Structures are given as structure tokens and as C-alpha cells.
Amino acid sequence: MKWPLSKKMEISLLTCVIHKSEQITKYCEDHSQLCCSKCVELNHRLCLQVTPLPHAARRKSTDFKNLSVSTENILSQMKQCQTYQEDRMMSLKVSYKEHERLIVDGLRVNIVSYLRECETSTVNTTHEHMQYTVIDMREKIKYLLAAFEKGTIKEKKEELNLKQAPLKVVKNSCIRLHYELFHLHVAIPKVLGKPELSFIASKKCLENIQQSDIFIKENFSNHVFTVNGKSVHNVKMPSDSDTCIIEAVCALPNGQVLVFDSNNINVKLLNQQYRVVSHLDVSDGLIWDMCVWDMCVCDMCLITPTEVAVAMHDKVQFITVSQSQLTKGRKLKLQPYCTAIAHNQGDLYICSRTALYKFTLSGELVCRLYKDSSADFTVYKCAVSPTGDRLYIITSWDQNKLLTLARDGTLLATYSDPALGYPWSLHVTPAGQVLVCGCRPHTVLQVGWEGKSKLATLATREGGVRSPWSVCYSSTTSSIIVGQKWDDTILVYRVE
Incomplete structure (x- = not known):
């Protein structure tokens, strides 16, 4: 310096x-x-x-003191962004290493099984009449090992490289932007007596700050949202028999929005102006009295840019959006009771009161990732980070907790906050920001991706939100959409 x-x-x-x-x-x-x-x-x-x-x-005059502060803040955020990408890459690597270990264990079982078969077939058999010779066994084992190495392991390594590739691109961009901005930051104090160089350095520094700020907003999950406007939109239809309860919201890439009204048991499609243009009854003849409503907690998640999955009690209904119309697709019957559903890279995550399960898109149970039987609703709603390396769970209404799990279900962090009172919904943005609704204190919070701290309170009762029941972020419109309980309106917060 x-x-x-x-x-x-x-x-x-x-x-x-x-x-x-x-x-x-x-x-x-x-x-x-x-x-x-x-x-x-x-x-x-x-x-x-x-x-x-x-x-x-x-x-032109420049406030170099403020410029220096802004530069240092961006440099710090860029380092955090780089660390975040490196952590995600390491998480993927650890996960695949564990997967490799399981595959090796499976191969070992196959070899042991084959050797036992050989041993059984050769008992009480003379050497010349042996079904399996030593040479045969050696060749068979060599074949198993070669197939294992060329097929499964190679395939998994290619899959790992494919998933790590975009993270490496972001990490390298972090390093490049940090390098360029740091050298400008160092240069500015040295050119203060040279007007032209000082002017160039300050302008280049401002351009790099703007470029880095945009990059961080697009790629770093701990970028804190700033609310710069709110609008209110009525989503009640003439055919609705009761006040709306917007249990879930999904933003489509084309700017349209799907809302799940659990009180009228329908899914509504909203256009870019948030007006209802289509709807679909998903009750399947269910008589929706208060007793049933208390038992059936519902949820909805995005599967593809034009398909969502609606979870209700013991079934999952897939719905397709085409030309502003909704059509029912296939249906899955699930053994566990559903309180929430999330999707990531072909995996379905289902909350079932006290446990979190992973299913395939065809409805096959893969594994149980987490269980807590200490209360009735310890695993209530869930969300998944964009790369699948973090799972987030909100617990029962009286515990006010957010849990963060690793990909394999290991508990990484527990966050508790009075502002999370009666937590009902959570959402992870495409860039990894974590949003959580606190229904009782009427708040929408942004929590750090590590699941250890609150970054911001984005909506409050004083700001007009009442019993936030669902939340979703739209990258297309840069807005946070909040559904409410016993309210015919949704709130749309424009954010930066």
C-alpha cells in the first residue's frame, strides 16, 4: 500500500x-x-x-472517502461470495465421496456373494468336475472391477464435474472481480495528486463496484434484499365460496404466478398483472369442513418452468400450465402424511409431521433424511438450496425454529427467533437467499444461507402484512410475493 x-x-x-x-x-x-x-x-x-x-x-469531484468505504464493502462481500461457492463445491465433493463409498460397499457385497456361490458349487466336487475354476473366478472379479471403474465411478465423477462447473465459473469470476477492484482500491490513494489519473481511477472503481454489486446480487445468497415498493392484488374469484387462504405461491419464469388457495381448494393462475386468468379445482370431491382443514396442511412446488406439484394429505397432484390454462397431470399416492413438498434436480422432498423424506419424481421412496419425534410437528415445511447441498426445515408452531441440514440430513444449524413466531412457510430463491414467514408476529424475514442469523426483516404488520401464510421470490420481476391467511389479497414487494 x-x-x-x-x-x-x-x-x-x-x-x-x-x-x-x-x-x-x-x-x-x-x-x-x-x-x-x-x-x-x-x-x-x-x-x-x-x-x-x-x-x-x-x-468533476469525487468523494474518495465514501468511495473507499463502498469499495471495501464490495471487496468483503466478494470474498464471502467466493467462500460460499467453494463451500458448495466442497459439499458436493463430500456428498459424492460418500456416494462412491456406498457404491464400493455394494461392489464388495457382489464379489463376496459371487465367491460364496463359487464355494457352494465346489463343495464335495472333484477338481476336474469343478463348475468354477480359480481362473474363472479371477476373470469374473476382474470383469466386475473393470465394469465398476469404467461405468459407475466414471459416470459419477462426470456428474460431479458437471455440477461443480457452474460453481467454478462463479468462483473464478469472484476472484477476477476482486483482483480488479482491489488494485483500483490500492491505486486511488497514490494518484490523488494527479487529476487525470485520479479521475480515471475513481470512474473505473465506480464501474467495477456496480458490476460487482450486480454479480453478487445474482450469485450470492447472502445478498440482503432491500424493499423499494409494495402493491396489493385481490385473487378472490366469484366462484370462491369462502375467504382465501393462500397456502403456497410459485413464480413461473414467464412472470405468471400460481397460488394455491387451500380454503377454496383450488390452484389459480395469475398473469403478469396478478389477475386470475385460470383456475383448477383440486378437491377431488373432498368435503372441506374445519375438521378436515385442521388435518390437511397443503403445499406446492415448482417442478419445471411449466409444471407444479401440489401436495395435500397423502397425495401429490401434478399440474401443467399451457397457454394460460391449467391441466391436471399424473397423481402420486404417498404413504406418509404430507405437510410440505419441495423439488430439486429430480428429487422430491416431503415433510411428514416428524420426518423429512426424499422421493423420486415417480413416487419411489429413496430414504428418510431426518426424524424428530419429540413433538407433533417437528418437521413442518421445507425448502432446498439451488444446488441441493442445504435443506431448510421450519419446526412446530411453538418452537419458532429454522433447521439447516446437509444433503445427507445431518443437522448443521438451528436458528431460533421470536420474529419467527408461528412459522408457516419458507422459500429459497434461485440465488440461495432464504425467506421465512413468521405468522404470529406478522413478519417476513431473510435468513443467512448458513441458517444461523437473521439478515433482514422485509415485511411487518406495520407495513401491511397480516398472517403471512406463504412466500415466493420471482427473479423475472425482482419481487417477493406473500400470500396471507383469511385474506383475499396477495402482497407483492419490489426488491433490489
């Missing part, structure tokens, strides 16, 4: 970001961009305020 500005850094500052062989000579006031002669010729010929660099440097 105390060394003078190097010639290499000076050349780097003066070099145009777009045209690497050109030096910066102008500044476009219309676009707030540093320009070389080629930039002016190609992109700024029609701009009215393209001024020579010395003139722009004299006219």
Missing part, C-alpha cells in the same frame, strides 16, 4: 477497458463513460457532451 504507483498500474489505468490497444482520452457526460478514440467513433458520435479528459477531470 505504501509503494508508489507502478508504471504498469499507470498504463493499466490509462488503457481503455474495451479497446485494449487504445488509451482513454475523453469522457462522455451523456453515458458517464470513459472513452478512447475508437469508443467515441463507434458508440458516442451522437452524444452531445463528450469532453477531453483533462477538462472532465477538472470539472
Whole structure:
């Protein structure tokens, strides 16, 4: 930090970001961009305020103290983002190592089974009449090992590399952006006596901060949302017999939204203006009295960009969206009672009061991931991180807890907060941000991806939310959608 500005850094500052062989000579006031002669010729010929660099440097002043603080904050967040991607890669690697171990154990069982078969067949048999010779056994075992190495292990390693690839891209981008911004941060104090270099350094630093901020928002799950507007939309239909209870919300990539009204037992499709354009009855003839309602907790999750799964009691109904119409698809009957459903990479996660199960999309039980029989509703609702390396569970209404599990069901963290009173719903965004509804205190919280701390309170009773019953984030519209209990409206919070 105390060394003078190097010639290499000076050349780097003066070099145009777009045209690497050109030096910066102008500044476009219309676009707030540093320009070389080629930039002016190609992109700024029609701009009215393209001024020579010395003139722009004299006219513009920069608050270097605030710029330094902003830079340090972004550098810190970028490091956290890099660490987060590395943790996700390590989690995947550990998970696949465990999977490899299970495969090896399976191979060992097959070899032992084969050897026992050979032993049984050769008992009381003379050497010349043996069904299995030593050579045969050796060849068979070599075949099993070769098939194992070339097939299963190779396939799993390729699958691991495929899943790690996008994480590596993000991690490398973190390293690159951090490197570029850090060197600008170091350079700025060294050029304060040189107006032109100081002006260039500050502008490049601001551009990098903006670029890094956008990158962090898109890729880092601990980016804290900021609410900058709210709208209210009525979703009650004339055919609805009772006040709505919006039990679940799913945002589609095209900007449409699906809401599950558990009190009228239907799924409603909302257009981009949040008006109901289609609906589908999912009651299957069920008489929906208060006794049944108390027993049947419902949920819904996105399967594909045009398909959702609705979980209700002991069944899962798949629904397809096509040309603004809803159509029932296949149905699964599940043995455990369903209180929640989540989907990630072809796996269904089902909460069943006191346990969390993993199923295939065809309804086959894979395993039980977690169980807690200490109370009636210890595993109530669940959500999954985008890469599947974190599972989140909210517990019974009186415990006010959020649990974070590893991919294999190992408990990683427990977070308890009075603001989570009567927790009813949670959601993980495509970038990994964790949103949780506290129904009793009327709050929507953002919790860190580690599941250890609250990052922000995004909605409160004072801000208009009443008994938040469901929550979802739409990347398309950059908004958080909140469904409420005993309320015909949904709340849409615009966020940054």
C-alpha cells in the first residue's frame, strides 16, 4: 500500500477497458463513460457532451472517502461470495465421496456373494468336475472391477464435474472481480495528486463496484434484499365460496404466478398483472369442513418452468400450465402424511409431521433424511438450496425454529427467533437467499444461507402484512410475493 504507483498500474489505468490497444482520452457526460478514440467513433458520435479528459477531470469531484468505504464493502462481500461457492463445491465433493463409498460397499457385497456361490458349487466336487475354476473366478472379479471403474465411478465423477462447473465459473469470476477492484482500491490513494489519473481511477472503481454489486446480487445468497415498493392484488374469484387462504405461491419464469388457495381448494393462475386468468379445482370431491382443514396442511412446488406439484394429505397432484390454462397431470399416492413438498434436480422432498423424506419424481421412496419425534410437528415445511447441498426445515408452531441440514440430513444449524413466531412457510430463491414467514408476529424475514442469523426483516404488520401464510421470490420481476391467511389479497414487494 505504501509503494508508489507502478508504471504498469499507470498504463493499466490509462488503457481503455474495451479497446485494449487504445488509451482513454475523453469522457462522455451523456453515458458517464470513459472513452478512447475508437469508443467515441463507434458508440458516442451522437452524444452531445463528450469532453477531453483533462477538462472532465477538472470539472468533476469525487468523494474518495465514501468511495473507499463502498469499495471495501464490495471487496468483503466478494470474498464471502467466493467462500460460499467453494463451500458448495466442497459439499458436493463430500456428498459424492460418500456416494462412491456406498457404491464400493455394494461392489464388495457382489464379489463376496459371487465367491460364496463359487464355494457352494465346489463343495464335495472333484477338481476336474469343478463348475468354477480359480481362473474363472479371477476373470469374473476382474470383469466386475473393470465394469465398476469404467461405468459407475466414471459416470459419477462426470456428474460431479458437471455440477461443480457452474460453481467454478462463479468462483473464478469472484476472484477476477476482486483482483480488479482491489488494485483500483490500492491505486486511488497514490494518484490523488494527479487529476487525470485520479479521475480515471475513481470512474473505473465506480464501474467495477456496480458490476460487482450486480454479480453478487445474482450469485450470492447472502445478498440482503432491500424493499423499494409494495402493491396489493385481490385473487378472490366469484366462484370462491369462502375467504382465501393462500397456502403456497410459485413464480413461473414467464412472470405468471400460481397460488394455491387451500380454503377454496383450488390452484389459480395469475398473469403478469396478478389477475386470475385460470383456475383448477383440486378437491377431488373432498368435503372441506374445519375438521378436515385442521388435518390437511397443503403445499406446492415448482417442478419445471411449466409444471407444479401440489401436495395435500397423502397425495401429490401434478399440474401443467399451457397457454394460460391449467391441466391436471399424473397423481402420486404417498404413504406418509404430507405437510410440505419441495423439488430439486429430480428429487422430491416431503415433510411428514416428524420426518423429512426424499422421493423420486415417480413416487419411489429413496430414504428418510431426518426424524424428530419429540413433538407433533417437528418437521413442518421445507425448502432446498439451488444446488441441493442445504435443506431448510421450519419446526412446530411453538418452537419458532429454522433447521439447516446437509444433503445427507445431518443437522448443521438451528436458528431460533421470536420474529419467527408461528412459522408457516419458507422459500429459497434461485440465488440461495432464504425467506421465512413468521405468522404470529406478522413478519417476513431473510435468513443467512448458513441458517444461523437473521439478515433482514422485509415485511411487518406495520407495513401491511397480516398472517403471512406463504412466500415466493420471482427473479423475472425482482419481487417477493406473500400470500396471507383469511385474506383475499396477495402482497407483492419490489426488491433490489
